[in-house]
Amino acid sequence: MSAAWSLALLLGGIVLLGASVQRLTGMGFALVAAPGLVLLLGPAQGVVLCNGGAGVISAIGLAASWRRVRLAAMVPLVVAAACTVPLGSWVAARLPEPWLLAGIGAAVCVAVGSVMLGVRIPALRARRGAVVAGAASGFMNSSAGVGGPAVSLYALNAGWTVAEFVPNAQFYGVVVNAFSLAAKSPPHLSAPAWTGIGTALLAGAALGRVLAAHTPERQAKRAVQWLALAGGAVTLAKGLYTL
Structure with a gap:
């Protein structure tokens, strides 16, 4: 198997996992896939x-x-x-790669840990809380690809139910990622890689929808959090090792 197709399969597997998680819980693609x-x-x-x-x-779920x-x-x-x-x-364009890897890994670990512990932050309430969470999320999404935890913390402190959170998180995911993409150049990947990614996105959306009907929500979210934490820890370790 050629190197291009090997990379395509690896990318497809990561995207499939992230897309399944996102469709299952309403958020989590970036946390699982980014590392x-x-x-x-x-x-x-x-x-x-x-x-x-x-x-x-997010757009598929929002539909x-x-x-x-x-x-x-x-x-x-x-x-x-x-x-x-x-x-x-x-910031992301100017940091050396080892520092950026370490920063992305640390951001994922801290953000996921805060969500897992159910951190309550008085500043993340009402309109002021929305502004603080949105500002933090936009920066983290554009620099590290992980803007979701800040919005999750805002929803937690604002007392949103899961039914309220999921559609709003999907709407936010569409908008903030459109902003982030507009500020950057597209990745340079081979045709096999793009094929694998596109197929994995569609398959992950379908798989996540099926899993959502058979998986208790609490168990699904906890699994996503542990996956994200492990990925963040590996990315942090690589960044620190290469410094």
Whole structure:
């Protein structure tokens, strides 16, 4: 098997896992896929591909739930994110790769750990909380590909139910990843790689939908969190090792 097809299979497997998780829980593509994509493609291309994949799978989920989006609540989040996305792209373009790897790994670990522990932060409430969470999420999404945890923490502190969170998280994923992609150049991948990625996105969306009907929500989210934590730890370790 050629190197191009080997890379395509690896990328497809990572994207399939991330897409399945996202369709299953409403969020999680970036947390699961970003560490693997960054390790395979490097920080720059890995984060861009993560932004694109997360945006596409969010749009697929949003197609069936857009009527439940709370636009008034989402405006402060997306406006704040739009303001910090360029800064995240600027920082990511200038940091040496080992530092960026370590930063991405650390960001994933801290963010996932905060969500797992159910951290309560008074500043992440009401409109002020939406602005803080959106600003943090936009920066992290553009620089490291992992903007979801900040929004998850905001939803947790704002008292959103799961039914409220999922469609709004998908709407936010579409918008913030569109912002992030607009600030960067597309990744340079082979035709087999793009074929594998596209197929994996569609297959992951279908698989996640099937799994959602048979998997308890609490178990699914905990599995996603542990996967993301492991990926973040590996990425952090590689960054520190190569410093």
